[in-house]
Amino acid sequence: MKNKTYFKASLREIIYSKGRFIAIVLIILLGTLLYVGIKATGPILNHSASQFVDKQELSNLQIVSTGGLTEEDERLAAKIPNAEVESGHQLFYADSKKNQVAKLYSYDKKNQQNKLIVKSGHLPQKENELVLDEKAKEEGYRLNQTYRIDQPDQLKRKNFKIVGFVQSPIYISTEERGLSNVGNGNVDFFAYLPENNFSSKIKSIIYVRFANVKGKETYGKAYEKAMDKNIEKTEALFTDRPKERAAEIKSAALKKVQPKKAEVADSLAKLETGQKELNQAKVQLEQQAALTSNENPQLEQAKNDLEERQKELNSNREKLLTAQQKLSDSEKEINDVKTPSYSYDQRADNPGFQEYGDLSERIAAIANVFPVFFFFIAALITFTTMTRMVEENRREIGTLKALGYSRYEISIKYIIYAVSAAAAGIILGSVIGTHTLPRLIFELSSDRYNFPGVKAFYLSRPIIQATIAFLFASLGAALLVLLKELHEKPAELLQPKAPKPGQRIFLERITPIWSRMSFNSKVSYRNLFRYKSRMIMAVIGIAGCAALMVAGVGLKDSLSSVGQKQFGPIIDYDAIVTLKDQADNSAVEKLFSKNKKLTANLAVMNQTVELKQKGQANQKLTMMVPEDREVFKQYLHLKNKGAGFTLPNDGAVITQKMAELFNLKKGDSLTVYDDDQQTFKVKIANISDNYLGNFLYLSKEYYQKARGNNFEANSYLLKSKKMTKSEEENLSKKLLSSDQVINTSFMSTQIETQENSMDNLDGIVWIFVVLSGLLAFIVLYNLTNINVSERLRELSTIKVLGFYDREVTSYVFRENFVFTILGILFGYGLGVILTKFILDQASMETITFPLVIRSGSYLLSGGLTILFSVIVMLATHFRLRHINMIDALKSNE
Structure with a gap:
């Protein structure tokens, strides 16, 4: 009977202190929601993508040759272990009248790989039928229209009937369709037409699917390792094929x-x-x-x-x-025909595929820092709340001990309270976090990808981690205090703790300031320094929340500043023109001179090279060698920690990310592998700041010295007046039609692509900011609530002494305001450190994020914290007005 009554009393404790209980549940819920939700987002997004591409039988590898592919190539591909092989045609078609470029693919209903998704109409059934990319609708194409392809050397017919619009798993992006070597240089949409329409027996592409990667996550490490081995075996089989x-x-x-x-x-x-x-x-x-x-x-x-x-x-x-x-x-x-090259393109080389993977990686990198810090603040406040709750019940514990209750029986009440709050918060947080955050983040970026949706599933590790941490924060806090309290005698527990003795504070020693302060202000400041633990805990809680908001908005500032830091301050050219082999440079320069928008050009040699080091993944980077190193500084501003320098005549310059990955310093020697895996050595003369991509810069003289080869320009850097999109397309089209140019890449397109890529993270950042704001609000409410509960007798006393309600509120608010301001100031510094740490974690092999926190970020986080503090004090004001002074001042002393 005794235990039953006590159990009921334990449950009533939850009802009597429902404000505190709800606050603990909400803090744990928010901490768990963000931690579990964000930790689950990357795996859920990746798993959903894997399920989609596997269902559509997306090829794992595409073999392409500049010399075309014959039956011998297909027979060789069929020998690849674990491989399923299909072949097909692909070619670019430029419609000069409409200034459109379409990528044409052969369609064979027997093929099982890269299954098309029909969005309207049906797949081709007759020789004169084709289907278009759903994106072609934006260009005005409709079902049953005639689509003309004037390519007599490649196709047997010209006119086709549009019978459907489709999506292809090769293109998971709704916008990107890749580059072309005809027209304006960019593919606008794709088309599939029956294979019999292609006149050549020479195929363009071989699709390969591997049985040993089925069921593996396409963005996972296991998939990457298996594919690396598959490609090694493929390359080994095709080693002699280019010469043959x-x-x-x-x-x-x-x-x-x-x-x-x-x-x-x-x-x-x-x-x-x-x-x-x-x-x-x-x-x-x-x-x-x-x-x-x-x-x-x-x-x-x-x-x-x-x-x-x-x-x-x-x-x-x-x-x-x-x-x-x-x-x-x-x-x-x-x-003299050049030996054809064979390329082996993986899924990551498909337009938009790697961008989606990078999004998941950045989320995962942020999830390793931001939610953990959020989690720590939530756990700290939970620990504080539970500690204060047990301390408040000293006399009740003393009474129960005097009545003969055992230590275990007394502890049950607090165990029930702590476990109930933790369980409710963890369960709700895990469910809401897992089912909302991944879906919300996907929806925020879904307009950029063709995936149908995400399928949420629970990840055990973050849930277990959250459970352990919050049980320690709630149950652990209660048990730690109970261990101390239960060792005291009932007579000691029945007496309230003696208040801390008053003492002179530092401010009192500054007479000019202290003498001008009001009585209420003096009391407030004495209380602040009298209860240092309370002040420290409040400042830490508020600082943590302010830091989270600074970091949240700071992340947005930093992520969106990559393009601004790279294009202009470092890259100061407007386009790169890539030439064909043995191009007539003088003819190309004549074309440049005819365009009034182009102001200057510089011949350079661009080449993809590779760095290798034991224990470090092989890294590809662009080696750029300008014809004139003095003129080069007008096109590219080399900087080391912000200080500019000129490309040296003796030695190479490498960008900072590669220097960090390979632990390179000035004066070090570096072995470089070219396209043919031939090696040459360079001396590192300097390290350059860089945010996008990886580069190795050499002067013309040093390149010839290091390689023993003559300098041959294969590209041009262009500077121009501001051009519209159509002007850029027209320039690209003219250059391609000259038969001297392979591609023209404009920096404006790269800037736009980078901005779109970073926009995917905006939604995540705002989720962080909103949840951090909610946490800040609950933390402030909880700390204020604890403050009032602990000082109920003190506040009742000053009300009895004649203080008005507004004066009592200001008495508490003054202290809270100081806590808030100190918390915000510390939070600013902590926010900068946290942002820098997150950016270091989120930076990848090809992107370095600069630390940029604008003044608006500080104003927003500080302003929200102050606003929450004011709202909390307004709520506290109504509570203070209804304090029952008689009950509060009752005492058994």
């Missing part, structure tokens, strides 16, 4: 040229025979003319005929010699 394919191309071309060459040679031989006959006829005619003294009309006519015949022979000889020279030139060109 070059020989096949030469052989096929020579088979066409050599018979014609032999035919021309035969014709020349016959012509020489004809010439000999003509020469004999001329000799005979001259002999007859010598024997005839008089004019003979027949001889004159014969002579004219021979002259006409000679002219005809000369003309034919000239034509045949020209043809022979052309065939010889063709034969020479065939023999």
Whole structure:
């Protein structure tokens, strides 16, 4: 009966102190919600993407060759272990009238990989039917329209009927469609048409799916490791294939040229025979003319005929010699044909695929810091609240001990209270966090991706971590205080704790200030320093919440500043033009001079190189060698920790991220691998600031010295006046049509892509800010509530002494205001440290995030904290007005 009554009393404690109980539950709920929710977001987003691409049988690897792919390539691909192989055609088609570029793919209903998703209409069923990318609707295309493809050298027909609009798993992005080597340089949409329409037997692409990666998370480490091994085996099988394919191309071309060459040679031989006959006829005619003294009309006519015949022979000889020279030139060109290159593109190379993975990685990186700090603040406040609750019940514990209750029986009440609050908060936080945050974050970025949605699932590790931490914060706090209290005698527990003795504070020693302060202010400041533990705990709680808000908004500022820090302060050119092999540079420069928008250009050599080091993943970076290093500083501003410098004549400059990854310093020697895996060594002369991409800069002279090769420009950096999007497209189109240029990449496009990529994180950042604000509000409310509860007798006393309600509120508010201001100031400093730490964690191999926190971030976090403090004090004011002074002042002393 005794235990039953006490159990009921334990449950009533929750009802009697429901404000405190709800506050504890909310704090634990918020901490768990953010921690579990954000920790689960990355895995849930990645798992949902994996499920989607696996369902659509997206190929794991695409084999592409610049020399096309034959049946021999397909037979070789079929030998790859664990591989399922399909082949197809792909080509770019530029519609000059509409200034559109479409990427055309062959469609075969037998194929199982890269299954299309029909959004409207149906898949091609007849030879004259095709389906378009759903994005093509934006260009005005509709079902049953005729789509014309004027590509007679590649396709058997020109007119097709649009029978459907589709999505392809190759393109998970709703916007990106990749680059092209025709038209304006960018693909606008794709199209699938029946394979029989392609006239060539040479295929363009081989799709490969591997059985040993089925079921693995496409963004996971296990998938990456398995794919690395698969690609190694593929490359090993295709090692000799480029040379073999070059020989096949030469052989096929020579088979066409050599018979014609032999035919021309035969014709020349016959012509020489004809010439000999003509020469004999001329000799005979001259002999007859010598024997005839008089004019003979027949001889004159014969002579004219021979002259006409000679002219005809000369003309034919000239034509045949020209043809022979052309065939010889063709034969020479065939023999000089460059060995085709084979590329092995993974899923990450598909447009938008890596961007989605990077989003998940950044969320995961932020989840390792921000929620943990949030979690720590929530746990700290929970610990404080439970500690104060037990201390408030000293006399009740003393009474129960005097009545004969055991220590365990007395503890049950607080165990029930702590476990109930923790369980409610953890369960609600885990459920809400897992089911809302991943979905909310996906919805905020879903307009950029073609995924149908996300499927939430529970991750055990963060839930277990949250459970352990909050049980320690709530139950642990209660038990720690109980252990201390239960060791005291009932008589001691029945007496209230003696208040801390008053003492002079530092401010009192500054007489000019202290003497001018009001009585109420003096009392408030004495109380502040008298109860130091209360002040420290309040300042820590408020500082933590303010820091979270500073970090939240600071993250947005920093993430959005990547482009601003890179383009302008570092990269100061407007476009990069990539040339074809053996391009005519003078012809390209003439094209530049004809465009009035272009103000300057600089020839450079751009090459992708690789760095390798044991224990570190291989890293690719762009090696840039300018023709003139002095002029180069107008296009690229090299800086080391903000201080500018010129590209040195002796030595290389590497960007900071690569220097950090490979532990490089000035004066170090570095081994670099080129495209053919040939090595050369460079000395690091300096390290340059950089935020996007990785670069290695060498002067022309140092490159020639380090490599022993002559400098050959393959690109141009362009500076221009401000251009519109259409002007950029027109310039790109003209350059591509010159047959000298492969691609034109504009910095404006890169800036736009970067901004869109960072926009994906805006929603996450605002989630952090809102939840941090809520935590700040609850923390302030809880701390104020504890403050009032502990000082109920003191506040009742000053009310009895004649203080008005507003004066009593200001008495408490003054202390809270000081706590708030101190918390905000400390929070600013802590917020900067926290933001920097999160950015370091979120930075990736190709992106370094600068620390940028604008003044608005400080104003927002400080303003919200002050606003919450004011709201809490307004709520506290109404509570203070209704204090029952008689009950509060009752005492058994």
